[in-house]
Amino acid sequence: MKKKHPYQYVRLDNGVQVMAESFDTVQSISIGFFFKSGVLYENPKLIGVSHFIEHMLFKGTSKRSAKEIARQFDRIGGYLNAFTAKDYCCFYARVTKDKLPVAVEILSDMVNDSLFDAAEFERERGVILEEIKMYEDSPDEIIHELLGQNLWMDSPLGRPILGTHATISRLKREEIVDVYQRQYCTGNVMICAAGNVDWDELTALLDKRLKNLRKGSLPQKKVLPRPVFETAVFQKEIEQVHIAFGSAGTRYSDRRRYAITLLNAAFGGGMSSRLFQEIREKRGLAYSVYSYHTAFRDAGLFSIYAGTSLEHFSKVLELVHREIARVKKSGLKKSEIQDTKDQLKGNLLIALESTTNRMNRLVTGFLYDTEPLNPEEAIAPFMSVTMDQVAEVANELFDESRMALTVISPSAEVVELIRKSPFSKRPSRVLPLSGGLARFQRL
Secondary structure, eight states, X not given: XXXXXXXXXXXXXXXXXXXXXXXXXXXXXXEEEEEEOSGGGSOXXXXXXXXXXXXXXXXXXXXXXXXXXXXXXXXXXXXXXXXXXXXXXXXXXXXXXXXXXXXXHHHHHHXXXXXXXXXXXXXXXXXXXXXXXXXXXXXXXXXXXXXXXXXXXXXXXXXXXXXXXXXXXXXXXXXXXXXXXXXXXXXXXXXXXXXXXXXXXXXXXXXXXXXXXXXXXXXXXXXXXXXXXXXXEEEOSOSSEEEEEEEEOXXXXXXXXXXHHHHHHHHTSSTTSHHIIIIIITTOOOSOEEEEEEEOSSOEXXXXXXXXXXXXXXXXXXXXXXXXXXXXXXXXXXXXXHHHHHHHHHHXXXXXXXXXXXXXXXXXXXXXXXXXXXXXXXXXXXXXXXXXXXXHHHHHHTOGGGOEEEEEESSTHHHHHHHTSTTOOSOBXXXXXXXXXXXXXXX
């Protein structure tokens, strides 16, 4: 018997793929235009161009100015936004059902007919340069970008999404327009919608509004980054020391991802996790401490983060090492695994109340060659994870000789402290970085 699928899918005559999930328990619709883009597809000399294009698509078309784009969405009580990831870019809107034609028309206009006005281009260059400075002034955020650069220093996935001061400063308008015209085409986009969707109305609207979208396609970029397990230390005048550990995780389609998700939730993914309880609740050594796993099409990254004072730096390293060793030796308790399964089930069910979350789930086949699952199917793989499977992935992820370490510190004193810690036995290199962080010492 063929599995009943809650999603509708079509490839329009011009090659544009469309997928939707319709449910009438809400009055709104979230719709997103997903393009294969980001640093994964960028020329190394043009790092940050995908994010720059994201900004420019809000700066006016032949039909409407930047102000008019914003005003038309405000007028209908809708929400319009975009984001650039390492491997894709998404432009999305959330509107009431009756305003879907407005959302489709404006989004289609933006992706098909943005002007890239020269004056707007230069103004936005300044905005992005300020965004980079703002990001570098937030060590608790930039530490994760630096960790990726450290672990994957020879891979596109290790490049900064925003670009650098140098690459953004020298980008030319014709270069960015060329990338826009090659990437924003019929064979490189999938449109996903979720909510109170009328399928016939949606496909008719997209057929009409995208009939003039540039023809073409972009080959799927396959990247198998070679991890580098080194220590990078950066100095900056800040109050805390920020620490990030990273090891190679799994790709999105790897079924071990489910065991890693359970492991992460129990190890550092929430307030009841081991890291949070040991470092923050029992000892008060950090305000923010957690772990997470990010999966891409061909690779993944497991990360551990903590922000603490220089005074407590060594103790935090020791405690992270101790928790890693405990999990690697004994795995998780049966009660921990059951509690984590209940937690994940609840998180997923709550997330399904958001039309935007449900929209995002539809694109996995396009980006990661993994068919989106209905709610029951999505929960099932987590519920079937065993203690042995968790122990197996813990043994792989928590090999300290295969973990990169990145630190942002106000003092060079951390160099000697790392040398005395359990994490000292690894080759080291200081990574180049433009902007406000000063690289100061090679371990």
